[in-house]
Amino acid sequence: MKLFHQLLVAPAALGLLAPVAANATELNINGVSDYAASGEQVTSITQFSDVYPTDWAYQALSNLIERYGCVAGYPNGTYRGNRAMTRFEAAALLNACLDRVTEVTDELKRLMKEFEKELAILKGRVDGLEARVGELEATQFSTTTKLKGKTTFVIGAVNGGGDDDAADAYNASYGATTFNYDQRLVLNTSFTGKDKLLTRLRTGNFTKGSNAFGGSGVNLTALDVATDSAGGGGANNNVIIDRLYYKFPVGNEFTVIAGAVARNTESIALWPSKYNKGGAKILDWTSLMGTSGVYNKETGQLIGAYWQQKVKKGDNNLSVSINYVADDKDGNNSNPNEGGFMTSNSEASIMAQLGYGGPRWGLAFGYRYGQCDSGNGLRRGTSFAKDNNWNNSCFDANGVRRGSSTNSYALNAYWAPEDPGFIPSISLGWGLNTVSSNDKVEGSPVTTQSWMAGLKWDDVFLKGNDLGFAVGQPTFATALKGGDTPYDGNYVFELYYNFQVTDNIAVTPALFYLSRPEGQDTQAFGNGRGYDGQFNVFGGLVQTTFKF
DSSP states (O other), rough: HHHHHHHHHHHHHHHTSOOOTTTTTTTTHHHHHHHHHOOOOOOOGGOTTTOTTTSSHHHHHIIIIIIIOOOOOOOSSSSOOOOOOOOHHHHHHHHHHHHHHHHHHHHHHEEEEEEEHHHHHHHEEEEEEHHHHHHHHHHOOOOOOOEEEEEEEEEEEEEESHHHHHHHHHHHHHSSSSSEEEEEEEEESSSSSOOOEEEEEEEEOOOTTTTTGGGSSGGGGBBBTTTBBBSSSSSSOOEEEEEEEEEEEEEEEEEEEEEEEEGGGGGSOOOOOOSSTTHHHOOOHHHHHHHHHTSSOOOEEEEEEEEEEOOOOOOOEEEEEEEEEETTTTTTTOOOOTTTSSTSOOOOOEEEEEEOOOOOOHHHHHHHEETTTSSTTTSSSHHHHHGGEEEOSOOOOOOOOOOEEEEEEEEEEEESSSOOOOSSSSEEEEEEEEEEEOOTTOOOOEEEEEEEEEEEEEEEETTTEEEEEEEEEEEEEEEETTSSSOOOOOOOEEEEEEEEEESSSSEEEEEEEOOTTTTGGGGGGGGGGGOOEEEEEEEEEEEEEEEE
């Protein structure tokens, strides 16, 4: 009614406030009399012979007639829209419209009386809702920050097999069943609705040096969720900040990321795999799409950006990502001879990715340059391939500076069926890594490779449940300095079933098998019989995840 009143009162007020040009000497009494006494209500604008669709107020006049029925004309069928309104004419028009207002008001009163009980109930609910909203506003955590949590329990064990001496030695140190946890609390803060300041608190008891699922004994048994927050191999269960970064858009297609504790794999526009996206993550290596040389989870002081083409929802888009991250223990060191940000001793990684993908399929080419001593290096692989990253340290045994670096390349692709069923999504990855140094040791790897194929079935048995299977070869040596043939092959098999108990609770039993995780170093477990030594690891676990 407010809009109606404004439309109604405006012309009347203009007439009432008009200059005294409409005085008695100028007043056409006969015309006013005709106007006021017409008595016939106009129901269509077509009844006016002098109003045309080209008139600037045609639509407004039409709305007043059809919606409110309070526009009157002259008995001769004219409206005379260009004529100045006299005060008497304004009074006549106002009187006609007030009659319509009275009719509407009476109708509203009747309806209000008829629905009196329902309106009372509705008012009570609204009052209750306002009270609850007021209470929430008074006790809410923050107007800009949301808290998300993820708790993971892992119960399981590993068992070494193969040559008796090797298996017995491994099981004596790592064969016990363990019960571990990982706890993450994420604070997402937005100041504009499009930016994000992320702070993550994390704690866990996958103790380094003594827990197989933390990567002790054989690095390939490490789980994706494993964290040791003791800061020194103890069991102190300290709470640490393991993510702290700010992400904000620049224009419609660019995003910039800067953080004091950020990760390179979380600063790219496209994750080119379907294997455990939205499902479970078990082994750390399979969670990295089998190309851990590029996607090595380097974490520290980071700056990065990515461009992502804007397309319609559901369409594939092109993206380009690049980031620089200095290793966390070096990027905040003021001594340029030991660390610093963007220095020769930052132990930094520079990663770039060119991707093209969407919901159904996608592919990406990734590249990472690793500075000497770069923290995570090749991340996961055979013990032989990862042994000290084979001369990728910044200084030799005499403390002399040397040129050393790694170059890693990755090709990844995925495809998913339109409807979940018997056909799984397919994720493929292949990686190539080179280590350059001016004094490499004879027999050390100069080239390593890796590959993985992952299959994931959605909605298995019940909607929301996933079945995953992966096979591949983690980073293994394919060429040695001096031209010798490497014997570094090893296969990984992983199988999991993700049972979604509720929207917030998932239980995931999983099995994995490492055929030869020591690679060429297996000779150390083979009673001196050279490269024919046998050593494998079988693991089983139940992973329970709570999200809130």
